[in-house]
Amino acid sequence: MSILINKETKLIVQGITGRDGSFHATRMKAEGTNVVGGVSPGKGGQNIEGIPVFNTVKDAVEATGADTSIIFVPAGFAKDAMMEAADAGLKLVITITEGVPTADVIAALPSLQKSGTKMIGPNCPGLISPGQSMIGIMPPNIFSEGNVGLISRSGTLTYEVVNHLTKNGMGQTTCVGIGGDPVAGLYFIDLLEMYENDPDTEAIVVIGEIGGDAEERTAAYIKEHITKPVVAFIAGQTAPPGKQMGHAGAIISSGSGTAEEKIAAFQAAGVDVAKEPGEIPALLKKRMN
């Protein structure tokens, strides 16, 4: 088992004829993901490495029965792409595009909500259920099948942690990169609930960072609702206030959103917080026995 995506997931790629879209479409296909089509207005009828291209998301869904989409379009077109995916009734949309204006995400979310479409991202690496499906831009070879679920606001830091897990024989059910933007789709709490209900997930890793109070809210939720062991890591303990640390959402505003507050909140909820990424497997093993 896994959450959100599995062997049955049928994927279309919005922006498949662009440089990133075509590169990652073929990579995902090579990894065994069911990439059933792509969308690029005006390029319907072409194909990219055997993947048929359609003019609209609706055409692609009708022809292929796709239920999930990944978005690679440029930032200025992302809002439209999200709304098109929602209007076509897709179950899940993963927005990889970075640099999307926050107001555009806020404007698109009501359409997604109306159609019951879940979104991951924007500005995220995607998600993977090892051995089943990869929808994103991560390096697949570091992941392995197993029973740890992972949620992260970061990309390469996630790979760092997964690498430690895999090297310690701890495979993963599903790893989700929720993205570094201030306003995004599915967030920690939504995914924790899914992992809690997934019989194969035995423990959960949460990788947070400075900015906002999502980690604090997550800690409160874990205390109330999560029975499985959770280990956390928070990046940005040395970040100065008022400075954006790469991710648009990673900023300490007027003294709030600090790593200290988040670590304290997790510890108060009984979550072990790793001092460094390499400590995570040992903390998990301790909790899983």
Add this chain to the structure above:
Amino acid sequence: MKIHEYQAKELFAQYDIPINEGKVCYTVDEVIETYKSYNMLTVVKAQVHVGGRGKAGGVKLANTLEKATTAANNILGMDIKGHKVEKVLVAKAADIEKEYYVGYINDRNTKSAILMVSKEGGVDIEQVAAETPEKIFRYAIDPAMGMPDYLAREIAFKLFDDIKHVRQAAVIFQKLYKLYVEKDATLAEINPMILTPDEKVLAIDAKMTFDDNALYRHPEIEELREADENEKIELFAKSKGFSFVKLDGDIGCMVNGAGLAMATMDMIKLYGGEPANFLDIGGSSNPQKVVDAMNLLLEDKNVKVVMINIFGGITRCDDVARGLITAMEQIKTDIPVVVRLTGTNDKEGQAILRGTDFHAVETMSEAAQKAIELTQS
């Protein structure tokens, strides 16, 4: 992107939000001239991209020409939290009956813009939020609905009892929302909005920040950019495709990915060192990127050691290692460089670096410890 108070007030004026009249001044003479033209109680306010100006002595009232001159002399050139004051706003001081807080921000939890208002104006709103959160009223705004009259009035009634005041405040909420949305702001704050003894509601302070991701569609906002020294370095880094923030330590960091870059800084601190910067160079093994990043780091004369931490994902570690060697052939420096490569083909990458001048290590903690050791030798 941050702008100064005087610029935010210019935007307020464009949107017919009532403000107290003022003028930006760069010299003491300009302040004197402006004071003479107002010839009344004025306030001289430092224009810097950092909060806490008042506490730092960067805001002074003046009711004589002599006091205005003294304030100008003291404030211009002053250092506020590492920001040098290069200009002041000289504004007509308004009589204050009562102060209020008004602010729009984007909220992660409701995934919308929210309006926050409070009767506790003129003070640090974070302190109010921490100590008496019940004194702040928050309204999530439906982007499709915006700020209709009834809602603006309903919120204004939280601050005022008299309908004359409510109507003035409601209009300010609506105009400020229009400004916030039309310019892709991420913060639009009036602290304080005041009620005067002659029953006028107006903004005597203004703070706005804008979404960097949306600046491409607002050239008129981009034109307001007045970068200070640190921000200029950050902007230069951005033009090279990097995210960079300068810190005070002596270990220069070069990392791919923002989260890993933060974790790298934390790791250095954990083992007793001090990072000199945050630097995310993004993906790819292009040697030019490494050259640009090294040049950026070496401009900081505090840097004694450079620590490169790369997770090779789609870009394989052996390609990254070759890129590093090519890059270092172009840079002449005696500064020791610690490299930690992990991920796809990491063994091959590490083998390539063996026998070079790089200090190649396998884990992040080894890299941090090695870098710290080298700063002490």
